[in-house]
Amino acid sequence: MTIYETLTRPEQSHAVQRFTDPATWATSGAQWNSAQQKTLQCCAVRQETHDVKTFIFRCADFSALSFEPGQFITVSPVIGGQTIARCYTLSSSPTRPFAFSITVKRVPGGTVSNWLHDQLKPGDSLRASGPAGSFTPVGHPAAKLLYLSAGSGVTPLMSMTRAACDMAGNLDIVFVHSARTPTDIIFHGELTRMQANMPGLRVINICEELGDMVNWQQPVGRLDLSLLNQQVPDFKMREVFTCGPRGYMDAVRSVLSEAAFDFDHYHQESFDIATLNDEPSIAQAASIASQPTFSVTLSRSGRTFSMPGNQTVLAAAKKAGAIVPSSCSQGVCGTCKTALLEGTVEMNHNGGIRQREIDKGLRLLCCSKPTSDLVIDL
Template identity: 80%
Template sequence: MTTYENLAPLEPTDAARRFTDPQTWGTFGAQWNSGEQKTLVCCAVYPETHDVKTFVFRCADFSALSFEAGQFITLSPVIAGQPIARCYTVSSSPTRPFAFAITVKRVPGGLVSNWLHDRLQPGDCLRASGPAGSFTPVGIPAKKWLYLSAGSGVTPLMSMTRTAFDMASDLDIVFVHSARTPTDIIFHDELQGMQARMAGLRVLHVCESPGTTVDWQHPIGRLDLPLLSQHVPDFREREVFTCGPQGYMEAVKSLLKDARFDFAHYHQESFDITVLNAEPVIEQAPSLDQASLFTVTLSRSGKTFTMTGTQTVLSAAKKAGAIVPSSCSQGVCGTCKTALLEGTVDMNHNGGIRQREIDKGLRLLCCSKPTSDLVIDL
């Protein structure tokens, strides 16, 4: 009788090998792709710390989310009768695309974060735009990684770590997370559990103070060059990914600069919630006649309006009364990604769109200015 114990070992197939390579992360052939909007159903809500919760979703049509570890989706809850868009990193792994999660810190005065914490319950529905963002290890041929995070900046790095764990990767990962106190550490127990079962993962927590924890064994203070050199002496040989508050990321860049780190191997999450309502700064094409008037037609609604070359298509469309999903207005989040059916634009983005999407005719309306009459898929 053939039993599990005496089965002959199988030769790994090419399909199996690709799941151990970070260059293939996110390419699982799922169905909810970048640029699409879906209705999401909240499946579960879990507390992580006293001010952080994880929200688990599935697509209402049961399609799967195709994303790369480190990317984010844009939620658009309706608050006081108005849809409000905010970007949140997917904290779960793309290896589990049918139920995916975001992990949100309650921000004092934060409209959406407080609504999520206080109002969103399992069974509730809301709209969301498909994944975007270039803060991802996909396509980077490295074996040694250093993840540096602080506060809720842990979420994209947690997605990357969960992905490596799920795929039984042989990567060498050092994950250094900073928090105010041990009770503020997000995913503490899960990271410790993964470290115990994944030979290539080492986790280090750094806290400003021990708080009420009496047996804290990890470093106290803030991450600096002596601490990093002591605990990760080979950090100069690693691919570095960092995410956290702006001050933290500036401090990390400063200490790495002092250490003569090669910034060709440095990656930083550039999305900053504080600039959501700022106007994008876009360089002008030298040949663009800014005084020209262009006609823009929205193919689905039939709405037509005129605009100058000094305006972004997004701002002009909103002034004309068009409903256009948007969030950062900086060419970062990808929420306003829309198909340009006819015409040309001058687009200067900040990573919110991939070249393959541009090749398919998609454009970010928030950082695109017309150079001809346009027809847009809205």
């Protein structure tokens, strides 16, 4: 059993309603899962960099949150009278289950990230569901780890590192983080302090540019095989966890492939917030035109619309004007989980729904394509 697995052993998990027994905190937790929503109260807001803030929450009912390091929650603020869901990784450690955090980068034009930065303050409440996600070291026992991150992709790896530090885990962790400039490094000070107090932790920051920093002592440029060999010569012997923008993760895979790395020991965050493109391109339109069409009925409103067989039910429903809670659009978060009352779909999900939920008739609309006429519970 690894230190991470001690946090989630079912026989050690039990509800804690009051702050009475610190010895149980690391293994306690209310059974909050991706199918449930809770009200969270914001306890504090911390400025990490010029465009990144950490938001610290507690459950309004004072229950503990049981999660695996690397998992995310889905927050659902009401903005302009509309509930909008977005997924954010928990950056805090599951060893501290009564106060947990998300760390959010302001995205130009981003509806929820800008609302969080500009509007959410201590004392405010919002609804959230989760935790969920399979990007976690739980189930992958290894004593030597390599964490590779870029930008706000540092958050799940920070949760893993904080957990290892809190539990005094006997782990050899090399944490390589890439940022635009030294002032853009998220958690720079905390990681430096943890490195000083945790013998097995080594932190390497790589910056594309120096900005105003004139005495920078760490690498400048981008991660490549030469730099990886120089900084982490034993990287082939390590379990690798990678998170960052899609281009960064693709580049990491390319570097490791060049080195003939064994990808059985490679893990990357599959979750990538993407905006659904409701307006098909000319090529897509031609493809859609050649597809069989199916009728979809929304049981609550009685609305009916037609859709092609190669489009997701979520995209078609939104195009038809239906209000459908959704976030990741990749079958990860579970936000668009809806009962299929009649008909059949082809669903290819990424862990956002459990088999027992599928057996009860639930489907993730974001990754379901019709194979017959449908009636759904909307």
